[in-house]
Amino acid sequence: MSNEKKRIGFEPDQAVANARALWSIDDMLHEEERMIRDTVARFVEKNVLPDAAKHFKAATFPLDVGRRLGSELGLFGCTLPTKYGGSEISNVAYGLANQQLEYGGSGWRSLLSVQSGLVMFPIYTFGSEEQRMRWLPKLAKGEYIGCFGLTEPGSGSDPGSMRTTLKRKDGKLILNGAKQWITNGTVADVAVVWAKDDEGKVRGCVIEKGTPGFTARDEEHKFSLRASVTSNLFFDDVVVPEENVFPNANSLGAPLKCLNQARYGIMWGATGSAMFSFESALRYSLERCQFGSPIGGFQLQQQRLAYMFSEISKGLLFALRAGRLKDAGKIHHTHISIGKRNNVFMARECARMAREMFGANGVSGEYPVWRHMADLESVYTYEGTHDVHTLIIGEALTGISAFRTK
Numbered sequence: 001m002s003n004e005k006k007r008i009g010f011e012p013d014q015a016v017a018n019a020r021a022l023w024s025i026d027d028m029l030h031e032e033e034r035m036i037r038d039t040v041a042r043f044v045e046k047n048v049l050p051d052a053a054k055h056f057k058a059a060t061f062p063l064d065v066g067r068r069l070g071s072e073l074g075l076f077g078c079t080l081p082t083k084y085g086g087s088e089i090s091n092v093a094y095g096l097a098n099q100q101l102e103y104g105g106s107g108w109r110s111l112l113s114v115q116s117g118l119v120m121f122p123i124y125t126f127g128s129e130e131q132r133m134r135w136l137p138k139l140a141k142g143e144y145i146g147c148f149g150l151t152e153p154g155s156g157s158d159p160g161s162m163r164t165t166l167k168r169k170d171g172k173l174i175l176n177g178a179k180q181w182i183t184n185g186t187v188a189d190v191a192v193v194w195a196k197d198d199e200g201k202v203r204g205c206v207i208e209k210g211t212p213g214f215t216a217r218d219e220e221h222k223f224s225l226r227a228s229v230t231s232n233l234f235f236d237d238v239v240v241p242e243e244n245v246f247p248n249a250n251s252l253g254a255p256l257k258c259l260n261q262a263r264y265g266i267m268w269g270a271t272g273s274a275m276f277s278f279e280s281a282l283r284y285s286l287e288r289c290q291f292g293s294p295i296g297g298f299q300l301q302q303q304r305l306a307y308m309f310s311e312i313s314k315g316l317l318f319a320l321r322a323g324r325l326k327d328a329g330k331i332h333h334t335h336i337s338i339g340k341r342n343n344v345f346m347a348r349e350c351a352r353m354a355r356e357m358f359g360a361n362g363v364s365g366e367y368p369v370w371r372h373m374a375d376l377e378s379v380y381t382y383e384g385t386h387d388v389h390t391l392i393i394g395e396a397l398t399g400i401s402a403f404r405t406k
């Protein structure tokens, strides 16, 4: 407390508990879903939050702790069948795990999104039985880490323009090209890579670490998502064994189906990030005094709190609805675009408002909101930018694609 303590209003812990009770969706969750959420929350409290600022500052990610999401919590590929290391939990439970991880930091949810949605999902969906058994159990336990290479230096929002090729030469399949901005590229044991074949069709394959001609290098100038590994991948005449190519992926639709999985997790994850920003700001508003009273007593600050609280409540309800639709096999990718776009936008707004409420302390790494605000710039951009999701929704509403000017 500063500037003449004068306690009025709730104790900070009480205020946070009140807010959590008000936005609670517990009565709409199954017992197993609540249990998984609470288990992940305890893991984050104990293993993520204490070192989050340190890792953000040093631009490091504690992969030894990250692997425990698989070995200890069983989260990697958790919606998949048990035969492959999953536990067939509901998509709502999976969403809640994403939420709690992103409460700790976006890099943690990123690890889960990539491993589950972008690496295990395509191996399961487009791979042969032999490919599933070869890689999925190890990925589920966190023994293996995976990455997903779609984006290239010249091809981001428009993945159909990719230049990486998987072409037949002297009877062998040869991969050439480069992928940029790839989460976990340098630490991955297996890379799911998308490339065009001789017919120009998009194919997917798994490239293992150490394969001759495959190299990876980290991005070194990142001011966002610092506690997450982001890399460039290079493929120089890489000979790809036939048994590493997915038999059931033959078009751009295949990687886009993977993106649906990861975007769904982000929709939930963003609610966790927003909760963290809101709760930090609420506590601070009851502790920080100016003009003789807590700043939380000023109408302008209450307006910010009310905005954040309302948006989080709405975002949660949409995520829950999307999860139930996904569990029922009725979700359309437009629902996922709505949720990714809306919830990341609102989390970014919440982080900015929370930062404003911290005044100068809001730009300091000593206080918690800045790293969430910085991380959300990446979340706003990856897995389809806010603009891209606007156009996907626009096309679903009008039947007219606005992606191309000609």
Ligand code: TGC
Pocket: 109, 110, 111, 113, 114, 148, 150, 151, 156, 157, 158, 159, 160, 183, 251, 252, 253, 254, 256, 257, 259, 260, 262, 333, 382, 383, 384, 385, 388, 392, 403
């Ligand atoms: P378009 O002609 O619309 O579609 C091509 C084919 O794909 C089908 N399709 C989808 N299928 C499943 N799910 C979806 N969401 C789909 N969207 C489209 C479509 O029906 C079509 O099928 P067919 O059979 O007719 O061929 O494609 P377009 O070239 O016009 O491009 C538009 C599109 C959809 C690709 C673009 O809107 C888009 O989504 N761009 C964003 C790219 C992106 O999100 N990249 C993400 C890279 S991975 C990443 O960022 C990981 S971050 C990881 C972390 O969390 O750390």
Ligand code: FAD
Pocket: 114, 148, 149, 150, 151, 155, 156, 157, 158, 180, 181, 182, 183, 184, 224, 225, 230, 378, 381, 382, 383, 384, 385, 386, 387, 388, 391, 402, 403, 404
């Ligand atoms: P561009 O596509 O060049 O877009 C530039 C700007 O133009 C944006 O504002 C965009 O919204 C706008 N724009 C583009 N097209 C249109 C249009 N038709 N109409 C209107 N506006 C448009 N990719 C992977 O494959 N795997 C990963 O693991 C991965 N991890 C990432 C991790 C981080 C930290 C980051 C930042 C990115 C990651 N990405 C990954 C890449 C990410 O998916 C791309 O950055 C994203 O798809 C946008 O592509 P781009 O950066 O090339 O931007």
